[in-house]
Amino acid sequence: MTFVVPIGPQHPALKEPEFFRFEVKGEEIVDVDIHLGYAHRGIEEALSRRNYKHNIYLSERICGICNVVHTTTYCQAVEQLAGVEPPERAKYIRAIIMELERIHSHLLWLGIAAHQIGFNTLFMLAWRDREYVMDLREMISGGRVHSATNTIGGVRRDVKTEHVPTILHGLEKLEQSTKYYINLFGSDRTILARCTNLGVLSKKDAIKFCAVGPLARASDVKTDIRRDDPYGAYDALSFNVVIEREGDVWAKGMVRLREILESIRIVRQALKEMPGGPIRTRVSLQIPPNETVERTEAPRGELFYYIRSNGTDTPERVRVRTPTYGNFASMKSMFVGGTVAEIPIVMWSIDPCFGCNDRVTLVDSRTDKTRVVSFDELRRWRK
Amino acid sequence: MDSHEVAALIKKHVNDIRIVNDRCLFATSDKQRCGDVLLTLKGRGVTHISTITGVDRGDVVEVIYHFDCRPAQLNLKIPLPKDDLRILTITDFFPGAILYERDLMEMLGVKVEGHPDPRKLFLPDDWPEGEYPLRKEWREKSK
Numbered sequence: 240m241t242f243v244v245p246i247g248p249q250h251p252a253l254k255e256p257e258f259f260r261f262e263v264k265g266e267e268i269v270d271v272d273i274h275l276g277y278a279h280r281g282i283e284e285a286l287s288r289r290n291y292k293h294n295i296y297l298s299e300r301i302c303g304i305c306n307v308v309h310t311t312t313y314c315q316a317v318e319q320l321a322g323v324e325p326p327e328r329a330k331y332i333r334a335i336i337m338e339l340e341r342i343h344s345h346l347l348w349l350g351i352a353a354h355q356i357g358f359n360t361l362f363m364l365a366w367r368d369r370e371y372v373m374d375l376r377e378m379i380s381g382g383r384v385h386s387a388t389n390t391i392g393g394v395r396r397d398v399k400t401e402h403v404p405t406i407l408h409g410l411e412k413l414e415q416s417t418k419y420y421i422n423l424f425g426s427d428r429t430i431l432a433r434c435t436n437l438g439v440l441s442k443k444d445a446i447k448f449c450a451v452g453p454l455a456r457a458s459d460v461k462t463d464i465r466r467d468d469p470y471g472a473y474d475a476l477s478f479n480v481v482i483e484r485e486g487d488v489w490a491k492g493m494v495r496l497r498e499i500l501e502s503i504r505i506v507r508q509a510l511k512e513m514p515g516g517p518i519r520t521r522v523s524l525q526i527p528p529n530e531t532v533e534r535t536e537a538p539r540g541e542l543f544y545y546i547r548s549n550g551t552d553t554p555e556r557v558r559v560r561t562p563t564y565g566n567f568a569s570m571k572s573m574f575v576g577g578t579v580a581e582i583p584i585v586m587w588s589i590d591p592c593f594g595c596n597d598r599v600t601l602v603d604s605r606t607d608k609t610r611v612v613s614f615d616e617l618r619r620w621r622k
Numbered sequence: 623m624d625s626h627e628v629a630a631l632i633k634k635h636v637n638d639i640r641i642v643n644d645r646c647l648f649a650t651s652d653k654q655r656c657g658d659v660l661l662t663l664k665g666r667g668v669t670h671i672s673t674i675t676g677v678d679r680g681d682v683v684e685v686i687y688h689f690d691c692r693p694a695q696l697n698l699k700i701p702l703p704k705d706d707l708r709i710l711t712i713t714d715f716f717p718g719a720i721l722y723e724r725d726l727m728e729m730l731g732v733k734v735e736g737h738p739d740p741r742k743l744f745l746p747d748d749w750p751e752g753e754y755p756l757r758k759e760w761r762e763k764s765k
Contacts, residue, residue, distance in 0.1 A: 275721075276744035284755060449670050449718025462670075467693050468645050532646060532688060532695055534672065543688065545675045545697075560673035560722075568718050 241269060244579060248277040257591070266578040271571050275564075286557035291317055291391060291524045294554070301559060303384055304347065307333075307340045308537040309559075310389035315470060316533035316546045317391045320526050329393035330472040331513040336380060336388055337535075338502040338509075342413060343372045344538035345495040345502075348590045349420060352492060355584045356433040361423070368416045375409045378402055393519030403510055410503050417499045424493055434489035438573040438585030441486055448568040452540020453494045454589055458486035464536040475512065478505050488588040495590070524552045537562050539590050563591050623666065625694045631666060635659045636698075650699045653709050659698060660715045663689060668696075671712075674722040676730035678758045683707055683730050687719075702732060711736040729756040 247258035256277035262270035282301055286294050298313040299306045311333050318325060325333075346369040353361035373383045379398055380386035388394050398406075424430055440450065445458035455462050463480040465473045481497040483490035526548040533544045540562030549555040566589050573585055623631070625647040629639045635658045636649040651659055670690040677684040682701040689696040702709060711734050713720050723734045724743040731754040734740065742749060754760055 276742075276746065279744045281755065284761070288761075446669050447717050449672075449716070467690075468695065530648070531642070532697055534695065541672060543672045545673075545686065545688070547677060556675075556677045558673065558675040558677075564721065565673070565718075568720055 240264070246582065247274075259586075261574070261579070261582065263579055266580070268574050268577050268579065268582075271574045273567060273570065275567070283557055283559060286559075287554055290552040291526070291554065292552075294557070295390060296387075298559075299385060299387065299389075302561065304344050305340060305537045305539065305542070306384065307336050307386050307388065308535055308542055311337060311471070312533050312535045312542050312544045313546075313557075314389045314391050315535070316531050316544045317526070318522070319531045319533065320529050320546060320548045321391070321522050321524070323392055323520055323522050325393040326517045326520060327472070327514045328397075328516050329518045331509045332379075332394045332396075332398055332518060333389065334472040334476065335398060335506050335509050335513075336376065336386055338505045339372050339376050339379075341502045341538045342499050343369055343376070344590075345499050346372065348495055348587075349492065352488075352584065352587050355587050356429065358427075358429050358433075361420075364416070365420070368413060371409045371412050375406055378405060390519065391524070392522040393517070395519070397518050398510070398513070406510060407507070410506060414500065414503050417496060417503070421493070421496045421500075424489070424496055430492075431489070433584060434492060435485070435487055437488045437581050438491075438577060438588050439485070439487045440569055440573050442484075444569060444572040445486070448572070449565060450540075450569045451565045452537070452562050453491055453498065454540065454566050454569065456480065456482045457490035457494045459484045462541075464534050464541050468534055470533070470535055472509060476505050476508050488584055491588045491590075525550070526552075539563055540565060563589065566591075623668075623691045623694055628691050628694045628696050632659050632662055632696075635662065645693045646695050646697075648697045648699065650701070653700050653702065656698075656700050656712075657710065660712055663691070663696070664715050666691075668692075669716070671716045671719050671722070674719060674726050676726045676732060676756065678730060678756060680758065683732055683757075685709060685726065685732060687712070707731055708733045708735055710734070711738075713738060728754070730754050731757065 241262050241264045244261040244263050246261060248256040258274040258277060260272040261268050282297065286297055289297060295310055295313060298309045301309050346365050350362045350365035353365060376386060377383045379402060380388045380396055388396055440454065440458045442459045445455045445460050459482055461480055461482050466480050478501045481494050481501060483494050528548060528550050530547040535542050542562055543560040545558040547555040577585060624644045625641045629641060629647060632649060633639060635655045636651040638650050640648045668689055668691050672688040672690055675686040677686065682703055685700045685702060687698045689698065700709065709732060711723060713723065720739065721743060723737050724741065726732050727734050727740060728742050728745050
């Protein structure tokens with residue numbers, strides 16, 4: 240006999256609501272189904288009703304955590320349509336802010352992952368260190384989260400010379416703590432017990448279901464848009480594409496942690512090699528009919544924009560495919576065969592950009608009786 | 623494969639090709655030959671589909687498949703007349719397209735034939751039949 244465990248659509252631990260329907264046999268998950276759309280705001284349509292300038296601010300609000308990568312992708316696409324190239328310095332500033340964003344996103348992931356497995360000390364430590372990077376972002380762009388740095392044709396704020404020592408000092412602290420976390424992730428008994436061999440995504444399935452970002456890289460798929468289809472300053476910056484082979488929650492965490500070190504390396508390099516000069520070119524926003532696609536590597540993976548212009552100051556169509564959307568298809572193979580108690584950490588291992596739930600309703604499909612359990616209760620089942 | 627290699631590979635199955643640069647090209651085909659393009663790509667080891675875009679162009683709905691041919695991005699366009707909005711599923715070749723096809727069905731009203739799970743994805747289950755939010759008619763109506 241199987242039970243249906245609906246999860247969602249609300250949970251305060253995650254940013255947006257979503258609904259999952261798990262079919263379980265005893266403790267084992269036999270099937271999973273997702274219902275998206277609880278956070279659907281009609282942004283694709285809204286983007287085609289506003290002009291190119293307004294759309295910068297709208298695309299920034301698609302995702303709070305990875306707002307810079309959204310505006311960068313959008314602005315790069317519009318720049319391609321308009322046939323302009325942003326100044327070199329602007330490309331480097333974009334890369335610096337995007338890498339700081341990746342560091343903050345991965346540390347945020349680490350904190351919540353630690354919380355999901357009941358390791359709250361690590362949660363506090365990771366979020367303490369995340370403050371360093373938030374402070375740097377605030378110093379450079381004026382905003383801790385929404386940087387509003389990008390504009391079509393470049394960036395709006397420069398990285399000032401007097402900021403560089405502070406950034407380097409902040410990076411040093413981040414590097415030290417990241418190395419400590421990597422060491423911890425490879426040796427701590429709690430982490431190893433709760434993360435190894437859980438939610439495994441095989442390399443075959445990662446390729447088959449077109450997984451992107453750290454999820455794919457943790458399953459031994461060497462994919463990174465920064466290397467495969469370099470944009471902005473990434474052509475000139477050197478870094479390694481981090482991969483792990485296991486495909487489990489541990490590997491997904493390790494990929495993200497090791498990527499923080501690579502991001503620190505990129506920021507240092509960009510600060511050193513950043514050319515002088517202007518940070519912005521003026522662009523006429525009456526864009527002739529054309530179409531373009533633009534891809535970038537967001538913290539969660541490949542972010543994709545398609546824009547078609549029609550000769551006015553408003554785009555005809557904007558298509559946005561966020562990395563989490565690209566990773567949903569792989570979910571089933573990560574959950575099926577696992578247990579109910581693994582749901583929180585396996586779900587978080589995708590680093591989903593949506594909400595989960597506050598309570599779980601267990602429905603006995605034989606008697607139709609329902610029982611509501613909280614997410615905390617679900618988490619305690621593991622113990 | 624770079625753009626020129628992809629273009630050489632698929633040229634007999636497509637009507638026109640526009641090479642933007644080494645890593646990006648657009649091609650237009652039709653739904654009869656779409657399967658041949660997919661088979662050719664699959665045969666050359668292309669496994670990743672970034673997404674599917676639907677664009678309402680007035681009389682036609684353009685379905686654009688975005689394939690990652692490492693490093694080239696192939697954007698394959700299939701125009702479908704509005705009185706015959708049907709296309710075969712590509713999930714047999716690219717299982718990762720399963721959600722994008724559901725998105726295409728509900729947002730633009732393209733009927734994807736043979737789709738293994740043709741339910742709504744983003745829109746609520748009680749969304750009225752025949753209302754497609756990314757169609758031009760809908761935009762006019764909702765202004």
